[in-house]
Amino acid sequence: MPEREWKKGSAELLILSLIEHEQRHGYELGKLIESRSKGVLRFHVASLYPLLYRLEKRGWIDGRWVEKAGQRRRRYYRLTAEGKKVLAAQRKTWTAFAEAINRIAGVQHA
Amino acid sequence: MPEREWKKGSAELLILSLIEHEQRHGYELGKLIESRSKGVLRFHVASLYPLLYRLEKRGWIDGRWVEKAGQRRRRYYRLTAEGKKVLAAQRKTWTAFAEAINRIAGVQHA
DNA sequence: GTACATATATGGTAACACCACATATGGAGT
DNA sequence: ACTCCATATGTGGTGTTACCATATATGTAC
Numbered sequence: 264m265p266e267r268e269w270k271k272g273s274a275e276l277l278i279l280s281l282i283e284h285e286q287r288h289g290y291e292l293g294k295l296i297e298s299r300s301k302g303v304l305r306f307h308v309a310s311l312y313p314l315l316y317r318l319e320k321r322g323w324i325d326g327r328w329v330e331k332a333g334q335r336r337r338r339y340y341r342l343t344a345e346g347k348k349v350l351a352a353q354r355k356t357w358t359a360f361a362e363a364i365n366r367i368a369g370v371q372h373a
Numbered sequence: 374m375p376e377r378e379w380k381k382g383s384a385e386l387l388i389l390s391l392i393e394h395e396q397r398h399g400y401e402l403g404k405l406i407e408s409r410s411k412g413v414l415r416f417h418v419a420s421l422y423p424l425l426y427r428l429e430k431r432g433w434i435d436g437r438w439v440e441k442a443g444q445r446r447r448r449y450y451r452l453t454a455e456g457k458k459v460l461a462a463q464r465k466t467w468t469a470f471a472e473a474i475n476r477i478a479g480v481q482h483a
Numbered sequence: 484g485t486a487c488a489t490a491t492a493t494g495g496t497a498a499c500a501c502c503a504c505a506t507a508t509g510g511a512g513t
Numbered sequence: 514a515c516t517c518c519a520t521a522t523g524t525g526g527t528g529t530t531a532c533c534a535t536a537t538a539t540g541t542a543c
Contacts, residue, residue: 267529269470271499272378280478290521300473310500312523317499335508335521354478360379361471363410368390368464378499381530400490420531422492427530445490445539486543492536499530505523512517 274306274314276357279342279350282324286341289315315340323349384416384424386467389452389460392434396451399425425450433459 277296281287287295289312297305306314315338318324323346330336342350387406391397397405399422407415416424425448428434433456436448452460 267382267500269379269382269467271381271530272376273470273474274500276474276478283479288521294520296477299477303469303473304477307501308522309502309524313499333509337521356376357379357474357478359413360376360383361474363413364383364386364467365471367406367409367414368386368467369393377531381499384531398490404489417532418491419493419533419535423530443540447490484543486541488541489539491538494533494535496533497531500528502525502527504525507522508520510517510519513515 270304270306273304273357274310275318276350276353277304278314278318278340279323279346279353282340282342283347283350286339288329288337288339290337292340318346322346380414380416383414383467384420385428386460386463387414388424388428388450389433389456389463392450392452393457393460396449398439398447398449400447402450428456432456 278292281292281295289308292315293306293308293311315324315326319326319340322343324340325343326338326340328336329339388402391402391405399418402425403416403418403421425434425436429436429450432453434450435453435456436450438446439449440446
């Protein structure tokens with residue numbers, strides 16, 4: 264079952280989209296993806312955190328630690344200018360990809 | 374750029390769909406995917422042939438050699454009963470996946 | 484006789500989601 | 514007090530799989 268494979272790469276688009284308008288921390292992103300996808304998508308921490316480091320290293324997102332009393336420290340991420348460009352490009356790529364799959368696999372537009 | 378990653382797993386759905394109604398050989402499948410996707414999807418031989426062996430080993434597709442004078446031998450694949458079930462399941466999974474991505478990434482239905 | 488399309492095949496590499504496990508804090512239930 | 518769960522971040526090792534480069538073999542066109 265290729266479900267696992269489809270998730271590869273899609274994670275980037277999801278993360279970038281979710282922090283497009285407001286900064287979020289890792290755990291929140293994981294929970295958001297799970298709830299908004301109605302359980303269809305679930306990224307494990309061992310995928311999520313390394314991904315965030317990769318995106319930050321590439322300069323697409325920018326993280327900063329926020330410490331609050333009576334709470335474990337959180338790292339909040341926001342989209343950089345470069346990240347905005349990448350997000351736009353990935354949205355376009357995703358749309359073309361999904362259309363191609365639907366055309367070949369004969370899935371009625373969904 | 375996650376384009377490469379998205380292709381992982383999608384190959385199975387594409388192959389199974391393309392041999393749903395008529396048997397085809399490997400090279401033909403590669404060319405069909407490229408043309409029908411208008412160049413968006415292109416699977417290299419080093420991905421395609423090993424994939425066909427995997428699918429056959431799993432019993433989802435059934436291949437047989439066809440030799441014709443003045444032509445290199447070709448291996449034609451057809452969908453097995455088990456393959457039909459898998460195809461139906463994968464179509465469903467793909468649709469749910471694409472919908473989830475679109476919902477979260479804010480892509481207008483495409 | 485060279486170039487290209489057709490057609491199948493494979494050893495090695497890179498990417499990345501996942502498993503299992505780890506650390507740390509706060510609140511709810513018993 | 515103690516257990517359990519939700520919150521929150523972190524990592525070493527594994528498995529899957531698309532791709533690179535390269536190989537073999539046939540037919541057609543220039």
